[in-house]
Amino acid sequence: MVKRELGVKINDTLHEINLGNVKAFLIISEKGLILVDTGLPNSEKKIIAYINSIGKSVSDIKYILLTHSHMDHFGSAYALQKMSNAHIGINEKGIPYIDGSKGLLIPVSNSKSFKNKLFVRVLPLISKLMKPKYIKADMKLKEGAFPKEMGVDAKIIETPGHTKDSISIYLRDSKTVIVGDLLKGTDKRLESPPFFEDYVSLINSINKIKELKPDLICVSHGKDHNVDDIFV
Numbered sequence: 001m002v003k004r005e006l007g008v009k010i011n012d013t014l015h016e017i018n019l020g021n022v023k024a025f026l027i028i029s030e031k032g033l034i035l036v037d038t039g040l041p042n043s044e045k046k047i048i049a050y051i052n053s054i055g056k057s058v059s060d061i062k063y064i065l066l067t068h069s070h071m072d073h074f075g076s077a078y079a080l081q082k083m084s085n086a087h088i089g090i091n092e093k094g095i096p097y098i099d100g101s102k103g104l105l106i107p108v109s110n111s112k113s114f115k116n117k118l119f120v121r122v123l124p125l126i127s128k129l130m131k132p133k134y135i136k137a138d139m140k141l142k143e144g145a146f147p148k149e150m151g152v153d154a155k156i157i158e159t160p161g162h163t164k165d166s167i168s169i170y171l172r173d174s175k176t177v178i179v180g181d182l183l184k185g186t187d188k189r190l191e192s193p194p195f196f197e198d199y200v201s202l203i204n205s206i207n208k209i210k211e212l213k214p215d216l217i218c219v220s221h222g223k224d225h226n227v228d229d230i231f232v
């Protein structure tokens with residue numbers, strides 16, 4: 001069996017960490033590391049192994065930003081925050097789903113495929129079995145530039161559709177944008193995700209990303225592509 005890479009360097013500012021079916025991203029800032037998403041519960045070991053492989057340590061993580069509140073994105077935030085003492089940021093609408101006050105946010109399937117429908121039916125049970133640890137956010141991510149103290153020229157773009165709380169992160173220097181689950185990567189192109197709450201918002205958000213004319217679009221599931229590879 002070929003061993004999958006722990007992760008890959010995209011450019012000087014951005015790395016991608018493979019966590020099986022989902023990815024996390026690591027932004028290298030002047031002030032330390034900014035981790036974007038944390039995978040399912042128990043992904044912390046893989047994330048730390050990758051961070052160590054590039055000569056950094058878990059205590060270098062200063063911020064953990066979540067693209068949205070699905071469990072495969074915030075699942076290991078609790079464990080990593082405990083080890084790093086990092087700030088936790090998410091869009092305001094996602095707070096009640098990561099702090100436990102509204103329970104878990106279950107993905108909404110708009111696909112007619114039997115597989116997706118079945119997946120959504122069993123998801124609440126699977127999620128419970130995974131025992132996610134809820135976490136308090138101390139930063140509300142909304143449209144606009146990163147605060148100066150974060151040490152990187154980037155901005156938050158509100159991109160609802162997959163969920164109401166979905167955000168993207170645009171790194172201006174490299175013209176790279178992390179879109180989370182706004183798009184799904186296949187080997188050949190970027191498509192709409194199998195799960196989304198509102199199609200009109202999804203399309204508006206995808207158009208917002210297109211207008212940036214980014215050089216690279218990084219997705220949480222599947223392969224990254226450039227903006228010309230969007231087929232939605």
Ligand SMILES: [Zn+2]
Nearest residue numbers: 068070162181
């Ligand atoms: Zn999601």
